[in-house]
Amino acid sequence: MQEIQFSECVQACMTCSLACTNCASSCLKEEHLEMMRECIQRCLDCSDLCQLCARMTQKQSPFMKQICELCAKACDYCVEECGHHEDEHCQQCAEACRRCAEKCRKMAA
Amino acid sequence: MQEIQFSECVQACMTCSLACTNCASSCLKEEHLEMMRECIQRCLDCSDLCQLCARMTQKQSPFMKQICELCAKACDYCVEECGHHEDEHCQQCAEACRRCAEKCRKMAA
Amino acid sequence: MQEIQFSECVQACMTCSLACTNCASSCLKEEHLEMMRECIQRCLDCSDLCQLCARMTQKQSPFMKQICELCAKACDYCVEECGHHEDEHCQQCAEACRRCAEKCRKMAA
Amino acid sequence: MQEIQFSECVQACMTCSLACTNCASSCLKEEHLEMMRECIQRCLDCSDLCQLCARMTQKQSPFMKQICELCAKACDYCVEECGHHEDEHCQQCAEACRRCAEKCRKMAA
Numbered sequence: 001m002q003e004i005q006f007s008e009c010v011q012a013c014m015t016c017s018l019a020c021t022n023c024a025s026s027c028l029k030e031e032h033l034e035m036m037r038e039c040i041q042r043c044l045d046c047s048d049l050c051q052l053c054a055r056m057t058q059k060q061s062p063f064m065k066q067i068c069e070l071c072a073k074a075c076d077y078c079v080e081e082c083g084h085h086e087d088e089h090c091q092q093c094a095e096a097c098r099r100c101a102e103k104c105r106k107m108a109a
Numbered sequence: 110m111q112e113i114q115f116s117e118c119v120q121a122c123m124t125c126s127l128a129c130t131n132c133a134s135s136c137l138k139e140e141h142l143e144m145m146r147e148c149i150q151r152c153l154d155c156s157d158l159c160q161l162c163a164r165m166t167q168k169q170s171p172f173m174k175q176i177c178e179l180c181a182k183a184c185d186y187c188v189e190e191c192g193h194h195e196d197e198h199c200q201q202c203a204e205a206c207r208r209c210a211e212k213c214r215k216m217a218a
Numbered sequence: 219m220q221e222i223q224f225s226e227c228v229q230a231c232m233t234c235s236l237a238c239t240n241c242a243s244s245c246l247k248e249e250h251l252e253m254m255r256e257c258i259q260r261c262l263d264c265s266d267l268c269q270l271c272a273r274m275t276q277k278q279s280p281f282m283k284q285i286c287e288l289c290a291k292a293c294d295y296c297v298e299e300c301g302h303h304e305d306e307h308c309q310q311c312a313e314a315c316r317r318c319a320e321k322c323r324k325m326a327a
Numbered sequence: 328m329q330e331i332q333f334s335e336c337v338q339a340c341m342t343c344s345l346a347c348t349n350c351a352s353s354c355l356k357e358e359h360l361e362m363m364r365e366c367i368q369r370c371l372d373c374s375d376l377c378q379l380c381a382r383m384t385q386k387q388s389p390f391m392k393q394i395c396e397l398c399a400k401a402c403d404y405c406v407e408e409c410g411h412h413e414d415e416h417c418q419q420c421a422e423a424c425r426r427c428a429e430k431c432r433k434m435a436a
Contacts, residue, residue: 003201003204003205004124004127004128004131004201004202004204004205006124006127010127014123014127015113015115017164018113018115018119018123018163018164018167019113021164021167021168022113022167022168024371025167025168025169025368028364028367028368029364033360033361033364034360034361037355037356037360040355040367041277041352041355044351044371045274045277045279045280045281047164048270048273048274049270049281051160051164052266052267052270054127055126055127055130055156055160055266056263056266058127058130058131058134059130059131059134059259059263060134061263062263062295063263063267063288063291063292066288066291067288070281070284070285070288073281073284074281077280089113092112092113093113095112095113096112096113133262134259137255137258137259138255142251142252142255143251143252146246146247146251149246149258150243150246150386153242153262154383154386154388154389154390157379157382157383158379158390161375161376161379164375165372165375168368168372170372171372171404172372172376172397172400172401175397175400176397179390179393179394179397182390182393183390186389221419221422221423222342222345222346222349222416222419222420222422222423224342224345228345232341232345233331233333235382236331236333236337236341236381236382236385237331239382239385239386240331240385240386243385243386243387265382269378269382272345273344273345273348273374273378276345276348276349276352277348277349277352278352307331310330310331311331313330313331314330314331
């Protein structure tokens with residue numbers, strides 16, 4: 001029996017959701033917390049949206065395209081902030097968000 | 110820059126959550142729906158618990174071990190039902206649940 | 219000290235999310251399960267979207283208006299199906315969805 | 328037709344989940360952010376657990392008692408921190424957590 005294979009979009013959403021969780025949680029432990037307010041907020045929103053988007057896309061919900069479109073926007077918005085921080089968790093998060101935005105836009109098209 | 114690497118437990122929880130979503134959603138389209146009641150219910154519970162467990166484990170929350178333990182039980186309970194159905198989505202879900210239960214138990218130990 | 223007061227939109231989303239959970243879960247126990255496929259699927263989607271919408275609206279996330287708009291559509295879509303069933307859980311769910319759609323549309327405006 | 332009535336436990340979990348979301352999100356905007364690290368982390372965990380607990384309790388899931396028990400612990404842990412801060416959002420959150428812990432323990436008994 002074959003293992004379940006997820007689409008690239010579902011895979012990217014799962015990865016991004018947890019990269020955002022990781023980033024928010026790591027930011028909360030940083031010395032330079034003051035600079036991380038915006039990053040934490042955006043990561044938390046993005047993590048929740050990606051989690052829902054992975055589920056809706058896996059189910060091929062009638063709302064799949066609309067949630068993918070919104071998810072891509074939340075990813076862009078997260079990159080806009082995370083991309084400016086040199087912390088490794090921020091760079092990894094930004095990378096996961098870029099990939100997720102790309103896959104979600106393809107799905108929404 | 111390296112891509113984010115998830116622990117085996119986090120990876121197994123993500124995979125299992127979506128395998129359960131997939132199974133519940135596929136069951137709802139089966140001709141033999143009547144036999145699938147219990148499978149759908151268990152998959153929905155397991156999907157939600159795995160999703161939370163992936164997040165809590167990624168964050169290394171103080172509740173990580175306890176949620177891993179509960180998640181392993183939900184996986185066992187799901188296998189107990191899914192494992193009896195020959196549908197491919199059920200077999201894939203059972204396999205993902207077995208693996209997730211194993212990884213969660215290691216984490217909870 | 220005053221208890222926390224939620225906005226009408228947040229309150230309606232919380233209520234609707236759980237009315238949908240209740241409806242899906244009750245449908246799965248009905249004798250006439252065969253007629254309930256569509257109702258269950260729509261309720262599950264709507265419950266997840268309402269849950270996220272309550273959270274995003276409470277936080278006044280930058281994605282609040284967009285998620286409210288999408289949530290209202292999921293509520294309409296759920297009513298379209300639930301509204302046709304006479305089961306009490308379906309009628310209650312339809313009522314919660316109608317109210318939630320209205321409050322979300324006001325918020326999105 | 329009657330509106331859906333939630334049990335005291337479900338109601339308390341919904342309220343607590345959103346009070347925690349509100350508290351975490353408000354903490355992130357406070358001038359004294361440095362003191363709020365722990366509060367934010369605990370509120371985020373508690374919000375997620377309460378959200379799941381409300382859903383599981385509404386469904387009367389076989390895991391209801393175990394999730395209620397864990398939810399009560401997360402609420403206690405949140406109060407332990409929030410209860411020390413004078414900010415209104417912290418006081419409201421602590422109050423919601425105390426009530427939720429009580430109702431969850433009754434349900435778990």
